Amino acid sequence: MKLTGAQIVVETLIELGVTDVFGYPGGQVLNLYDAIYEAGDRLHHILTAHEQGASHAADGYSRATGKVGVVIATSGPGATNLVTGIATAMLDSVPMVAITGNVPQDLIGRDSFQEIDITGITLPITKHNYFIHDVNKLADKIREAFRIAKSGRPGPVLIDIPKDIQTAVGEYEPKPVDPPFPQHIPSDEKIAQAAALIDSKSRPFIHIGGGVIGSQTEELVLELADKIDAVIGCSLMGLSGIPTDHPRFLGMQGMHGHYASSVASNDADLIIAIGTRFSDRATGNKAKFAQHAKIIHIDADFAEISKNITANVGITGDIAVALRKLIDSVHEANHMDWMDHIEDLRDKEASFLMDPPGVLTPLKVMETINKYKTAYTPVATDVGQHQMWAAQYIRFQKPRKMVSSGGLGTMGFGLGAAIGAAVGTGEHTVLITGDGSFGMNLNELATAVTYHVPVTIVLIDNKTLGMVRQWQTLFFNHHYADTNLDVRRTDFVKLAEAFGAVGVLAQTPEEFEAAFEKAMASDEVTVIDCLIDKDEFVLPMLPPGGAIDDIITVKKEV
């Protein structure tokens, strides 16, 4: 049938199973928005306060559901406002499709009003991108973009559609949705090498990343761990992949990882890394990382093998197939000494935990969240100390419940992402944020209120850029250069109310619990301003460039 380019975009999105899109209209996407208007209930568009918020919402939608998140923006500033969101998705391998308008092709290259080369700008931060020259290829390019976004190691794809393509009439015929591109099937030889290595070792440690959640191989990881008697740690992106309370799970490793997890990975004689890229935040000093261990690295992306940490055996391609074959190839094992050692580490870790009674602390906030959230509650975070406290103390039961910017570390990610997660899952979502991060994109409160998105915002308010302050305390002689936020006079309760949300101040554990319980039972957007001490530290801490011996576990007088 004959449709305009704008209508083709909408019909193709619907054909691909898209139900919700986030975006912001503007001059060069007027035709596209007219087609969205015509589509009525078939495609739900959520208008954000800023394109960056829309990009994080599409990202959070995808992280929480596994579906491809979609964001739409106009040309020029609309497109450039997506850049941080696209880069965030790229660094964390999130499948996302960004659609931008551009000026008509006869105005391209003339610095026309709101013209920008967004395919050029996003080249290094997309898995792939397109500039559409032909309306008759538009539908297939959108289909291909979705396929690329979700295949193998996922990632964001951008499609730039000049206005004349949106108005041109082209041919559109619906097609069945293509499956993802077939992945490489790991060879039996590689599996045999890995199995032999596993069988020869007695202190196995499985390190998982976001790739385990993306490939839905959590159960296989547990099956492998049970068979070879291994413990499991994870990167930030791997959180929620394994239930926090699982007896084999030690928690996140790395710079602010759990003590037992970081030390165990250092003491292991074998590390099986699955769906992870050995980020510097997860390994600390690479030269000193797991020096006694052989490394088996399993990843969908062959370029990750030996990129950061040299692998003794690298297995690339389909993680599910690799794990199935590996489980069938290894011998069952029991490593009593290793498990005893792990128990000692867990005991030692428990001894570091100090929490003054009666005072509202990050730990108490997180424990209260654990008490009232369900296994299905998505927990989004921003970036900073609060994010690490959430990573350390929030207890997850189901995958895709931790929605957090890992690789790029994007302050301002959280509120948009929480909105996306809540829209995608239909679940009341918790955002854990800080006063610094929240200040960056709090405008999206308007979006949450407008669309009645059930989000409870726990604002860990220490009146400082806490993570930077922690570094200034430890490494910069207490020079608190531009990190004090107590000079700001923002009243977060009034601010929430001004946006039409509920605002509550919590200064004690009791106040917080009462406010949080009420907020979770309500569908109103609530901001709970939790006042905590500005010198709370995230511990343990592996100092930058440090190795396991340098780990800081207890806060000294500062």
Place this chain on the structure above:
Amino acid sequence: MAETTGNKFVIAVYVENKFGVLTRVTSMFTRRGFNIDSLTVGVTESPEYSRITITMSGDGYARAQMLNQLRKLFNVKKVELLEEVDAIERELVLVKIKNDPDKHQRVLAALDIFKAKIINYSVEALCIEVTGTPDKIDALIEMIRPLGIIELCRTGIVALQKGGGSILEQPDIN
């Protein structure tokens, strides 16, 4: 920055002959911190593909990363490392030198040794063309430098594997 010292190597890349593909390839070099010694590009036996020949220096890590990151690009069809012993490499240079009648003998001697030819002759200048391995081109340039080079232009290396096969027939490594 990736390590840029180490051995020189040549990589042949088949890419889709489409708008913007060369930019995708070169953008990746910048992003990953690779330094390129030379890069040539042109259409191939099949019009839907272009072939890019890249020479760069680096250690084994840089080489492996370069190959892997190239293979990941969506418009890249095939990437092969051309080992020096298995490859035929050629480069072309155009050199413009001053036309000084007193030095004609030296010019002609140099041209003879390098099988170079004069492709443009004017009162002020001679333009010389020579084809050969990069080493030969380097040697020629050094020999005629004292004669007064006005400007020169090198193509960068093009290379093919010796023997009967095409790199497109070689299996992908994973």
